[in-house]
Amino acid sequence: MRLAVVDDELCNSKICGIPCVTFCPVNRIGTKTVWIAENGKSRINEQTCIGCGICVHKCPFGAISIINVADYWGKKLVHRYGENGFALYGLPEVKRGFVTGIIGRNGAGKSTSLKILAGELQPNLGGNGGSLLDLFKGSELRQYFSDLGSGKLKISVKPQILTLEEDDPYMQKTVNEVISSYNDERLRSLTKEFALDLLGERRLGQLSGGELQLLTLAIALSKDADVYLIDEPSSYLDVFQRMEAAKKIRETVGRGKSGVVIEHDLIVLDYLSDYVSVVYGSPGVFGMASRSYGTRNGINNFLRGFLPDENTRLREGAIDFFDVGMGKEEVGRVIFSWEKLRKRLGDFELTSDGGEAKEGSVTALLGRNGIGKTTLVKMLAGIVEPDEGAVPTAGLRVSYKPQMLRPVDMLVSDVMEAVKDSLAKDYYKTEVFEPLGIDKLWNRNAKSLSGGELQKVAVALCLGRDAEVYLLDEPSAFLDVEERLRVGKAIRRVMAIRRSTGFIVDHDLLLLTSTSDSMIVFEGESGKRGHARKPVKVLDGVNHFLKEVGITMRRDPETGRPRVNKEGSILDRQQKESGAYFMISVGAEVEGQS
Numbered sequence: 001m002r003l004a005v006v007d008d009e010l011c012n013s014k015i016c017g018i019p020c021v022t023f024c025p026v027n028r029i030g031t032k033t034v035w036i037a038e039n040g041k042s043r044i045n046e047q048t049c050i051g052c053g054i055c056v057h058k059c060p061f062g063a064i065s066i067i068n069v070a071d072y073w074g075k076k077l078v079h080r081y082g083e084n085g086f087a088l089y090g091l092p093e094v095k096r097g098f099v100t101g102i103i104g105r106n107g108a109g110k111s112t113s114l115k116i117l118a119g120e121l122q123p124n125l126g127g128n129g130g131s132l133l134d135l136f137k138g139s140e141l142r143q144y145f146s147d148l149g150s151g152k153l154k155i156s157v158k159p160q161i162l163t164l165e166e167d168d169p170y171m172q173k174t175v176n177e178v179i180s181s182y183n184d185e186r187l188r189s190l191t192k193e194f195a196l197d198l199l200g201e202r203r204l205g206q207l208s209g210g211e212l213q214l215l216t217l218a219i220a221l222s223k224d225a226d227v228y229l230i231d232e233p234s235s236y237l238d239v240f241q242r243m244e245a246a247k248k249i250r251e252t253v254g255r256g257k258s259g260v261v262i263e264h265d266l267i268v269l270d271y272l273s274d275y276v277s278v279v280y281g282s283p284g285v286f287g288m289a290s291r292s293y294g295t296r297n298g299i300n301n302f303l304r305g306f307l308p309d310e311n312t313r314l315r316e317g318a319i320d321f322f323d324v325g326m327g328k329e330e331v332g333r334v335i336f337s338w339e340k341l342r343k344r345l346g347d348f349e350l351t352s353d354g355g356e357a358k359e360g361s362v363t364a365l366l367g368r369n370g371i372g373k374t375t376l377v378k379m380l381a382g383i384v385e386p387d388e389g390a391v392p393t394a395g396l397r398v399s400y401k402p403q404m405l406r407p408v409d410m411l412v413s414d415v416m417e418a419v420k421d422s423l424a425k426d427y428y429k430t431e432v433f434e435p436l437g438i439d440k441l442w443n444r445n446a447k448s449l450s451g452g453e454l455q456k457v458a459v460a461l462c463l464g465r466d467a468e469v470y471l472l473d474e475p476s477a478f479l480d481v482e483e484r485l486r487v488g489k490a491i492r493r494v495m496a497i498r499r500s501t502g503f504i505v506d507h508d509l510l511l512l513t514s515t516s517d518s519m520i521v522f523e524g525e526s527g528k529r530g531h532a533r534k535p536v537k538v539l540d541g542v543n544h545f546l547k548e549v550g551i552t553m554r555r556d557p558e559t560g561r562p563r564v565n566k567e568g569s570i571l572d573r574q575q576k577e578s579g580a581y582f583m584i585s586v587g588a589e590v591e592g593q594s
């Protein structure tokens with residue numbers, strides 16, 4: 001069976017000369033298989049297509065994907081976005097009393113799955129006829145959709161996209177107005193626990209991404225629902241907030257409810273899930289949901305790149321984290337150093353110990369939101385002047401990727417012109433351009449990119465500039481797990497090859513610990529005062545930080561990835577007593593921890 005998908009945004013039949021139509025061998029023998037539809041886009045008959053792939057190679061814009069799929073997949077088709085559009089096969093299971101975590105690549109249908117489970121999107125079964133109940137005969141989802149259809153299930157959703165248009169009347173309301181409009185005790189208590197009550201008179205339009213995330217999550221969790229569907233709860237949150245949000249999700253679902261959570265931070269996903277379903281496939285082309293695995297096996301299968309029950313390979317090669325936190329012992333000469341710094345911004349004051357940055361090294365900046373990480377980065381970049389102390393980066397070329405990205409109305413190929421010298425270099429192609437998939441975005445308008453795609457272009461631009469110092473503020477935002485790891489590797493490789501020095505501000509501990517050689521940990525009180533400690537080895541930095549958060553982590557023996565210990569477990573107590581908050585040796589995984 002063939003799946004033929006045409007990306008209408010990339011297809012431009014007015015200028016391509018329509019080689020897909022001309023060269024299709026089935027067209028040439030007189031059977032209409034590829035044609036240009038009235039909307040000017042290519043269309044392909046999947047019944048007559050023989051899957052030769054000629055059109056895929058001939059299309060100058062990479063608009064066509066042809067996938068050979070097993071016949072039985074056809075019986076699992078849940079939704080198709082139009083003729084030759086994205087196809088979603090299967091759905092993650094919903095288990096009563098448990099949280100099912102969903103992991104997978106961006107663009108593989110995770111959010112679409114959630115919309116269908118919420119009843120917000122009526123699946124069309126690809127136009128093949130039949131009903132959802134027949135499709136899921138024999139699985140827990142049959143009862144789920146039966147109850148959903150008869151109105152027996154109450155659903156609460158935390159969407160992925162939080163912001164409305166700035167002039168939307170809802171964004172003009174204050175936090176207090178929103179909270180009181182629900183007149184709900186649980187919401188009051190959740191907002192207090194998330195420290196949102198302190199923001200009372202702030203309008204929603206003035207909230208930071210993290211504050212808005214917590215408010216939206218609190219509203220979703222406060223509802224008296226049977227099923228909680230939560231899309232990317234960690235975005236914009238710091239590590240403290242991520243752990244708090246995860247605890248609240250577990251608490252809520254633990255009361256005999258069901259939860260499905262999409263999450264890209266593997267440590268958080270591991271912490272909050274009872275089961276894990278992997279949504280795999282080809283971004284923008286098709287997605288397939290795996291069965292539910294136990295959390296540890298599900299994540300490890302995903303990292304190994306093989307789903308045993310589906311007998312499906314997700315990628316070539318496994319991902320492991322045995323060198324996490326190790327950094328490089330020997331790094332090169334000092335590129336620049338800074339003295340003790342002080343900066344006051346309104347009511348907030350940041351102080352910083354002195355430090356130095358060496359060539360070929362990556363330094364992570366870790367701390368709460370609103371504690372001055374971006375301010376320190378901007379001082380190091382020479383964008384913000386310190387009130388006291390000096391950062392002698394004068395004469396050094398600095399490349400900076402800001403936290404907030406604003407897409408311009410230009411083709412990605414034109415945007416990347418700014419780094420055309422790097423584009424001509426082999427190392428840039430193999431270490432940055434191809435791993436980040438910029439080639440696939442080349443003909444797209446930057447305004448049409450998703451958050452993750454825009455992030456990859458911004459990172460590629462930052463790493464493409466000729467500089468001695470690279471500063472990347474939240475490079476993991478909107479990226480899936482594999483993309484995060486590729487970004488981390490690209491940063492490391494560019495620093496090593498260019499003999500430059502890099503700084504990363506992020507909240508994804510896995511990205512930071514697998515990418516960095518040293519770490520600056522921030523202490524203080526969000527919005528009031530922050531102090532940046534001097535750079536130390538990654539293990540020492542994370543250890544210090546986790547002590548402040550109050551959690552311990554062990555290492556998974558199969559993949560080396562860090563896992564949060566259950567509070568009060570034997571390992572948790574042992575590690576706290578010994579002061580080793582972050583990771584102990586491989587093999588320490590004990591029964592009952594997974």
Ligand code: SF4
Nearest residue numbers: 011012016020042059
């Ligand atoms: S799919 Fe490619 S080759 Fe075919 S019409 Fe569109 S742009 Fe041209």
Ligand code: SF4
Nearest residue numbers: 024049050052053055
């Ligand atoms: S894969 Fe081959 S047979 Fe199918 S539409 Fe393309 S060129 Fe035609």
